[in-house]
Amino acid sequence: MDLKVPIVITDELTEDIILSTGSLNLASGEITRVEYTDYDAELQGLPVESQDYEFTSGVLSNNGKDVEFRIDVNRTTGLYSVTATELLEIKMRAAALFTAPPPKPPVRP
Secondary structure (H helix, E strand, O other), rough: OOOEEEOOOEEEEOEEEEEEEEEEEEOEEEEEEEEOOOOOOOOOHHHHHHHHHHHEEEEEEEEEEEEEEEEEEEEOOOOEEHHHHHHHHHHHHHHHHHHHOOOOOOOOO
């Protein structure tokens, strides 16, 4: 069973936003296969190494519904992950959001 789901990652700097995609392991919280969009980490360094780095967040999407969450970045290794507590919260919010019935269309008088 594949416990990895695709996510969008946002590294926020003081005056810039760096987008990437990755794969969140729902069993361990590890984020792998991070691929930056219009950003060369080899040339520019990892976003977390920037002087004006602020924080990183992620979004898990399904059928137009999103769950946003906090991502930790190890400054030494550059690896992305979520804590066990955050992972549990993601699972609970995603289950509630993604299993909810679609909204009903407005009733016309």
